[in-house]
Amino acid sequence: MRRTRVYFIAIAIACSLAGGSLAQDSVADRLRELESELAQTQQRTLAIEAEITTLRAILLGGGEAIRAARAIDEQHEFISYPFYRFDDPALYLAIRREGYTVVHDNTHRLPRWVSQKITRQWVDAAPAIARERISWRTDPELAGIGARDADYTNSGYSRGHQAMQATLYGRSEDCERQGMYLANAAPQTQAFNNGIWATLERQVIAWAQTHGEVWMMCGPVLRDNPRTLKNAGRVSIPSMFYKIVGRDTDDGIAIIAFLFEHDPDEPHGPLDDYIVSVRTIENWTGIDFFWELPREVQDVLERKRFAMSFDGAVLGVDDPADGAVAAGANMVYVTGFGTRYHIASCRFVRSGATALPLDEARGRFEPCSVCGPPQ
Secondary structure (H helix, E strand, O other): OHHHHHHHHHHHHHHHHHHHHHHHHHHHHHHHHHHHHHHHHHHHHHHHHHHHHHHHHHHHHHHHHHHHHHHHHHHOOOOOOOOOOOOHHOOOOOOOOEOOEEEEEOOOEEEEEEEEEEHHHHHOOOOOOOHHHHOOOOOOOHHOOOOOOOOOOOOOOOOOOOOOOOHHOOOOHHHHOOEEHHEEEEOHHHHHHHHHHHHHHHHHHHHHHHHEEEEEEEEOOOOOOOOOOOHOOOOOOOOOOEEEEEEOOEEEEEEEEEEEOOOOOOOOOOOOHEOOOOOOOHHHHEEEEOOOOOOOHHHHHHEEEEEOOOOOOOOEEEEEHHHOOOOOOEEEEEEOOOEEEEOOOOHHHHOOOOOEEHHHHHHOOOOOOOOOOOO
C-alpha cells in the first residue's frame, strides 16, 4: 500500500513539473510576441506623436503654433524619422534623447540610424560641462544589452560619435552626457575618425552656422558576417558609414548625402567625391528615410546626387546606382556634382558616377588629380 502511494505521489509531482514547464514556455512565447510588437511600433509612434501635436496646434493656434510644436516635439525629425525595415523587430530599440534620436541594433550593439537637428545657437554655445569630465558609458536604456566601454578599450578602434558632441551644447549637462552614451557610437579606425569623418563633421557645423539650422541623419553600414571588436562577438565593425544632411530652403528641400568606405588602407579624397543619392544609402542599409513623402516626390529627391552646397538653386544629377549610363572609349565619369571627371578604373568611381563624353567633361569639370584622365 505504501509503495503504491509513493508511485502516485511521484506521478503527481512529475505531472505538476511538466505542467509548470509548459506554462513557462507559453509565457516565454507570449513575452517574445509582445516585445516584438513593442519594438515594431516604436518608430511609428514617434511619427504619430508628432502628427498629433501638429493637429492639436492647427486647432489651437494655426501656423505659428504648428511651428512652435514642431520645434519641441519633432526637433530631430527631418520630413520623417527614418524607418528601418527590421529583420526581427524585437532586436531593435528606439530611444529619444534631448540632443538626438537613435534606433539601436541590439545584436550588433550599434546605432542603425541617429537623427538630430543642429542649429547655429547650439554649435556656437559653450559646453555646460568640460569634455574631460564626461566618460563613455552604456546607455541606461540598454543596460545588459548595449556596448560597454570595455568593448572598445585596447581594441584598436575609436568610439566614433554619430551625433556630434559639439552639436549638443547650449541646452543642458544631461544633453552633453547623453552624447557620450555608446548607443551614439560605432567603431571607427582612428584615421577615419580623425580624417574624413571629422572633416564632414566640421562641414556640417559650418552649414549650421551659415544657414541657421540643418538636420543630420547618419549611421554605419554592415555587410554580412562583420568582424567584431577584439573578436569577442559583441560590437560589430562597420564596413561603411553614411551621413545625410538636409535643409528646408526657400526653393524646397535640399539634401546632400555621403557614403564612405571604412577602410584603414584607403586614403580619402575631398568630400564631394563621396556624394551619393539617398536611394543608394537606402539600398545599402535597408532604411527608408523619407517614407512619408509621396512616392513620386521620393523618386525625384532620393535618386539625385546634390551639390556640395546649400546655396543657390537646388540642383542634382541622376545617380547611376539607379541605372548607370554605359561608358564607351571616349567617356569619362563625373563624381558628386560638377567637380571632377575620372577614368573608369579610378577608385572614386566605385561609389557611383555619371558617364559623360570626354569633350563635354573637359569644358565643365576639373580632371581628377589621382587617376590622371585625359585633359
